[in-house]
Amino acid sequence: MKIWKLVIPVLIAAQALVIAPQASWAGEKTVTDDTGRTVTVPDRAERIVVLHEPLLGVPILDIGGTVVGAYGRTDDGKVLTAVNFVTAVLGPDAPQPKSGIGAIGTIDLERLRALHPDLIISTEHDRDKADQLSAVAPVYLQASSTGEVYGFSSQADLARLIGREGAFETRLAEYRARLDEVRAVLPESPQAKTYLAIMVSDQVSLVGNMSGLVQAVEDLGYTRAPLGEAGAASGLGSTFAVPLSSEILGRLDPDLLIVMKSYAEADRDETAIRQRLDRIMPGWERFMKPAREGRILFLDSAPVATPTVASAENFLDTFEAWARH
Structure with missing residues (x-):
């Protein structure tokens, strides 16, 4: 299984684009991503695009974040990969990204721009694409396979990034309660x-x-x-x-x-x-x-x-x- 072979084989489509300035937000903060890049992002991101749905999109959706687009989906939001991790993990009624950002192997910058993202999140393996994608929205690169990530610790990091720390703490409390329930029935x-x-x-x-x-x-x-x-x-x-x-x-x-x-x-x-x-x-x-x-x-x-x-x-x-x- 190579959900965790994380290099996304993306070739950004060559397009003649007029680069528009990024939108400003009511509040913003400057952060350092996991590759050491300094990025200015919204205090509370509301239109997020992810380049790795299982590692980034599902954790954000689990804490109530809004993912408007994801790599690995069609323009109308159908999953192109073998498993729909959103429904597999969060259930059939969970909200899903409504759009993809290009065919497998390609990122369509025009399609990406049409989603009006306020934040693009990918793994550290897409550092070479960050400058091009930053023409559309701020790009944050999250560690995913460097030996520094354990369990769901990256979900806590994402919660802080997008301004949903409270939602993560609520989910963590629910999990701890469930953990106690299971411990109680073990022989x-x-x-x-x-x-x-x-x-x-x-x-x-x-x-x-x-x-x-x-x-x-x-x-x-x-x-x-x-x-x-x-x-x-x-x-x-x-x-x-x-x-x-x-x-x-x-x-x-x-x-x-x-x-x-x-x-x-x-x-x-x-x-x-x-x-x-x-x-x-x-x-x-x-x-x-x-x-x-x-x-x-x-x-x-x-x-x-x-x-x-x-x-x-x-x-x-x-x-x-x-x-x-």
Whole structure:
């Protein structure tokens, strides 16, 4: 799964544009983005365009922000990617960006300008596009995979950027209350217990630190199991997945093993995950200790993958149902 392979393959369309001055706002502030650029932005951004919807758009929508456009959607707002992360994470009734900003691989500056954004947010991987996009609106580059991002910490950063700190604190309080509810029904405390989360596709990957899933499972009290001689942990950073060999997979023995299938695939339920494991490692149910002892949680990756409170809550819902059985 490469939601977390974050370099967006964008080629800004060559267009002859008359560069109009950016709009002014009732209030503004000067901030430093995660690449060290100084940017003047509205105190409270109301017309935001994002270049990465799962990492940036969903966190903003989760705290009540307004995203008017997003890379990866058509001009009428239909999703061009395999998963609609807004509905997968926030539910079918959640507000969605109503427009895209060009076909996959291209940003249409005229289309972008027509949305009248007051702020454009992208990841640090789009630094080379910042100057061109700044002709339309201020551009803020948010860290996403530099090893400095954990759980839904980037959502807190975005809340401060767009002036929605209070909304984030409300969501955080709701999450903490839900966390207490789930802890209360567990047969035993997860404190001092270990976990690992893996993704199975054509290969097996170890899930990194940047997702609501990781935030929630560690807030419950689990700690990431050491891989010992496997040595893969040194490459975790905050990207979503790190390759893991089948040999190492067979030796994994955390107290909780979370297994998911790539969000890019249509079938992501338990049956599909089991079938993929059968292909990767025939006989896994017999020789993997967590499988023999019922310590595997099969999980749909899409609802828990984003760095949001909502993804953390989605994990808690599934974990509670699993723990009650």
